[in-house]
Amino acid sequence: MKKIIKLCAVAALVAAPLVSSVSAAADYPNRPVKFVVPWPPGDLEDILTRMIAEDMANETGKPASVVNKPGGGGIIGAADVSRARADGLTIGSFVADILTTHLLAGNAPYEKDTFEPVGIFLDYPFVLAAKADAPYNNVKELAEYSQNNKVSLGHFGYQALPTAITFKAAAQENINFSSDAAFDANDCSTLANGDADVINTTTQLILACINSGEVKLLASLTRDRLSIAPDVATLNEQTGISQTTWNGLFVKKGTSQEIKDRISEIAQKALATDRAKEIGATTGAGIFWVSGPAAEKVVADDYDAAKGLLAFMKE
Incomplete structure (x- = not known):
């Protein structure tokens, strides 16, 4: 009889966390x-x-x-x-x-x-973007221009995946960025204020100046071409680098x-x-x-x- 009581007690202890877990899930969320x-x-x-x-x-x-x-x-x-x-x-x-x-x-x-x-x-929808009057329209033209002119890059930090992808493309395509800097938000003002000549950012952050024609896209770091810019080739199309x-x-x-x-x-x-x-x-x-x-x-x-x-x- 004592053995049965002990076994029941052990079983109750084992089951308690399971019952608690199920109860917590059923009540979820019980707080903000x-x-x-x-x-x-x-x-x-x-x-x-x-x-x-x-x-x-x-x-x-x-x-x-x-x-x-x-x-x-x-x-x-x-x-x-x-x-x-x-x-x-x-x-x-x-x-x-x-x-x-x-x-x-x-x-x-x-x-x-x-x-x-x-x-x-x-x-x-990560992109490489520049001011509309920049003298380059794609990765190849950017590479050619950067050989004899200073071009600065704005990005989200060296450990950010899109930054690494961008630098890999730069090395492969011989883009010479004269300087680069990390920003928490790469938006229209980054280009307008001259903080960077080319930025690695998302379309959402620069949508207003894309729509106004103040900014143009050089490449998209996406699987497919962007629905809002079907004429802009992906980085994969331009360089063979496919990671997104x-x-x-x-x-x-x-x-x-x-x-x-x-x-x-x-x-x-x-x-x-x-x-x-x-x-x-x-x-x-x-x-x-x-x-x-x-x-x-x-x-x-x-x-x-x-x-x-x-x-x-x-x-």
Whole structure:
């Protein structure tokens, strides 16, 4: 009889965490949810994450907000999420660099397995852009001009994946950047103020001056040509360099699958709305949803690919 009582007690102890986990998932979210965007407001990941947060609040009745924590090329915001509990109440909206180049460069205060993907949802419309009156219209012409003239580059930091891709293209195509500098936001003013002659940025940040004709695109760092600039060849078409970058939602490792599924369900609905589709149409962004093992594979594959880019940057 005593053995039976002991066995029952042990079974209850083992089952308790499972019951607690299921209960927590069923009640999710039982407190306000915070989405951390490690960049200033206004870019695509920020706008789309705000849509997801708004829909979460409407659907669950619990507050859901976006907190922008820029700095360190995304590291400050990512570190904030790394210190959170694995309860789905703090969600990171992370660009690929946070899970790849920053880790490989050794400047991240978290480990490779600190986060788990809920889903990847954005193919960034990164571009190389210049003022409309710049005497070059594509990568080849930029390379030729840079041999005898000073050309400065604005980017998002040396560990940013698009920056590494840009420098790889520069080395391959013999583009001589006389200087370069990192900015938290590469927008119309970066070019207008003369802070840089060419910038590596997203279409969202320069959409107003693209539409006004003040800025032109030299190349897109995307899988396909941008819907808003079909005549601009991709970097892959111009140089053969095919790597692109993405953004996704991540939570602390150990977050229950039920909670991740709930976040995924809400995010997918938000990204399928007409307002999200309109953003894709006006900016050229690729908006989709990849979760589970497929998302894990995207992260793993890009982590391996980033090793080659970082090795190149150190040469």
